[in-house]
Amino acid sequence: MNKYRTHNCNQLNKGNKGENIILSGWINKKRDHGNLLFIDLRDNYGLTQCIIDKSNSSFNELEKIQLESVIKIIGNVIERSNETINSELYTGEIEVNIISFEILGSCRELPMPIFSDQEYAEEIRLKYRFLDLRRKKIHENIILRSKVISFIRNEMNNLEFLEFQTPILTSSSPEGARDFLVPSRLNPGKFYALPQAPQQFKQLIMVSGFDKYFQIAPCFRDEDARADRSPGEFYQLDIEMSFVEQENIFDVVEKLMINVFKEFSSKKLLYKKFPRISYEEAMLKYGSDKPDLRNPLLIYDLTNIFTREDVSFDIFKKLVKAGSKVRCIVTKNTKDKPRSFFDNLDKWAKEQGASGLAYFTIERDKQLSAKGPVGKFFSEDSLKEIMKITSAVEGDSIFFACGKRNDVEKILSQAREKIAKDLDLIDENKFAFCWIVDYPMFELDELTNKIKFSHNPFSMPQGNIKDIDFEKPLDIKAYQYDIVCNGIELSSGAIRNHVPELMYKLFSIAGYDKKKVDEKFSGMINALSYGAPPHGGIAPGIDRIVMLLANEKNIREVTMFPMNQNAQDLMMNAPSDVSDHQLKELGLILKGKK
RNA sequence: GGGGGUGUAGCUCAGUUGGUUAGAGCGAUCGCCUGUCACGCGAUAGGUCGAGGGUUCGAGUCCCUUCACUCCCGCCA
Numbered sequence A: 001m002n003k004y005r006t007h008n009c010n011q012l013n014k015g016n017k018g019e020n021i022i023l024s025g026w027i028n029k030k031r032d033h034g035n036l037l038f039i040d041l042r043d044n045y046g047l048t049q050c051i052i053d054k055s056n057s058s059f060n061e062l063e064k065i066q067l068e069s070v071i072k073i074i075g076n077v078i079e080r081s082n083e084t085i086n087s088e089l090y091t092g093e094i095e096v097n098i099i100s101f102e103i104l105g106s107c108r109e110l111p112m113p114i115f116s117d118q119e120y121a122e123e124i125r126l127k128y129r130f131l132d133l134r135r136k137k138i139h140e141n142i143i144l145r146s147k148v149i150s151f152i153r154n155e156m157n158n159l160e161f162l163e164f165q166t167p168i169l170t171s172s173s174p175e176g177a178r179d180f181l182v183p184s185r186l187n188p189g190k191f192y193a194l195p196q197a198p199q200q201f202k203q204l205i206m207v208s209g210f211d212k213y214f215q216i217a218p219c220f221r222d223e224d225a226r227a228d229r230s231p232g233e234f235y236q237l238d239i240e241m242s243f244v245e246q247e248n249i250f251d252v253v254e255k256l257m258i259n260v261f262k263e264f265s266s267k268k269l270l271y272k273k274f275p276r277i278s279y280e281e282a283m284l285k286y287g288s289d290k291p292d293l294r295n296p297l298l299i300y301d302l303t304n305i306f307t308r309e310d311v312s313f314d315i316f317k318k319l320v321k322a323g324s325k326v327r328c329i330v331t332k333n334t335k336d337k338p339r340s341f342f343d344n345l346d347k348w349a350k351e352q353g354a355s356g357l358a359y360f361t362i363e364r365d366k367q368l369s370a371k372g373p374v375g376k377f378f379s380e381d382s383l384k385e386i387m388k389i390t391s392a393v394e395g396d397s398i399f400f401a402c403g404k405r406n407d408v409e410k411i412l413s414q415a416r417e418k419i420a421k422d423l424d425l426i427d428e429n430k431f432a433f434c435w436i437v438d439y440p441m442f443e444l445d446e447l448t449n450k451i452k453f454s455h456n457p458f459s460m461p462q463g464n465i466k467d468i469d470f471e472k473p474l475d476i477k478a479y480q481y482d483i484v485c486n487g488i489e490l491s492s493g494a495i496r497n498h499v500p501e502l503m504y505k506l507f508s509i510a511g512y513d514k515k516k517v518d519e520k521f522s523g524m525i526n527a528l529s530y531g532a533p534p535h536g537g538i539a540p541g542i543d544r545i546v547m548l549l550a551n552e553k554n555i556r557e558v559t560m561f562p563m564n565q566n567a568q569d570l571m572m573n574a575p576s577d578v579s580d581h582q583l584k585e586l587g588l589i590l591k592g593k594k
Numbered sequence B: 001g002g003g004g005g006u007g008u009a010g011c012u013c014a015g016u017u018g019g020u021u022a023g024a025g026c027g028a029u030c031g032c033c034u035g036u037c038a039c040g041c042g043a044u045a046g047g048u049c050g051a052g053g054g055u056u057c058g059a060g061u062c063c064c065u066u067c068a069c070u071c072c073c074g075c076c077a
Helices: A059-064 A122-127 A136-158 A199-207 A246-264 A279-285 A303-307 A314-321 A339-351 A380-390 A405-422 A500-509 A514-520 A522-528 A542-549 A580-586
Strands: A020-032 A036-042 A047-053 A070-079 A094-105 A181-183 A191-193 A212-221 A232-242 A276-278 A299-301 A325-331 A358-364 A368-371 A397-403 A433-437 A442-444 A451-453 A480-485 A488-495 A535-538
Touching (some): A020 A047, A036 A070, A047 A059, A136 A212, A136 A542, A199 A522, A232 A246, A246 A480, A246 A535, A279 A433, A303 A314, A314 A325, A314 A397, A325 A380, A339 A358, A488 A542, A500 A522, A514 A522
Parallel strands (some): A047 A094
Antiparallel strands (some): A020 A036, A036 A047, A181 A191, A299 A325, A325 A397, A358 A368
């Protein structure tokens, strides 16, 4: 108890009847009956209805006070009559009869209402974030975030992981995302980089012999935003363990995810044991390495159908001959869907930059036939073969895309989502987790046609080191894995390569000579040559986990002070100009603005 | 860097085929109202229709440019 309050705004009930109390909070809502005034007083914890009538000398002043002003109320608790009980409030059986009040913080006219379920332009929400955060839904999201982080920290502690901080000012790394750079005053012309992740540090922690590490780690990447990706900064549950295999990591993370999601959501887990899907299979069946497994639609490869004599769909046949792939999505029992359903999808695909989606529906008159604009090109036998490959039956429809493998994967992945949404196939009350495993170590850069790391250069290639065929680098798989939930990539991780010679070898394949590796990764490579344990880890994204738990589609809804899409903080005006003096001290000259 | 959407009162939105003085709800201000909990009733104020240019007798509406916000592609080892 202090001078501001004896109770919070979600505490009083019938048991407090007759007590003299003090409450402080924001004026959430006023209902003015002329000679009788109701005030809903709000704080972090809840609402309490307060009441005052004309006989009180404070009435006139209170009647005029702005919503969202902060006031202190001295009053007594009275029981409400049966008809006036509000069962939606914890404090709904009582109200506070106001004796006197005091303004603690007055409020100007609001740029946006607080007590409302309306949605507002992002610009105004971000500029007045401190007001936006008073609103119920987002206020609760931020509290949820706090609780989730606290729960995770507790779980990790119980599993005997040690929490360490790693540097925020570190060195720029050549791989990966763009770095945020910080000029060094003491080392003119040189720059720190903010860590994209504590990747090297957590490995060095293992080399230092600490065995099991975690951190709720800030990560900084100067890349463009998406709905599920904050520009600039985000948080990962960074984990690293020594003397482990892939399965040991899965075990820890799977249990952690199950505990977190059970604790904070009433939605059901679709799988108790998270399915493992190889990268290759994911790309084939879902067109993506972050498939939403709630979505029952699957992709099938029909390239070979277009080499048949009895299929006369010449456009596709020509493309297939030139190396294109044909893949399809089957929709069940859609024969009675209106023509517009099919045409809209074709139109939509074209809008996405694809060449469109060909389609037909399998029907039976006397014999099997394909109904739709391209149906006539398929013989009955070819239809049977298609049905065999795709498990399609009469009444189902088939949507085709043809093109380069990457392009087909991409458009069909998007089409899977789009069709499932249109047909309402996704159960929003489920969480579908899965592991994506067996990532390739390298991939071909489409622009330069050179081999590059497809994921993390520090990953351990699969198989016995002596048996790895370095002549076929694109065939090398890595102990590299992602965890995905409802189509959102929650994290990726890997068993690390702790063998320096092997590291040099892999880097050389990606075009880095020994000198460059020594230069760019000196801390790392040096450390590995002084007795490094086998180790591995993972780093689930905290923001995205909370986003899923809060049932939000946008990461700003679970971020207290987010930046806008252009990486600006509209409340704090960041980024901002700096003084000439500051620039001079840092040895920087600006070339001028655009 | 590219593509889509949005931009009208403090807030959320409507505004027909280009046609008189640009509307509504909430909020604000003023008045009435003693049991509301999205209280109710009445009145008043509040507009560079994001900005600039163009077409037209006439533009919120059509065209061009541009800005802001947002979604997507690229990017994100």
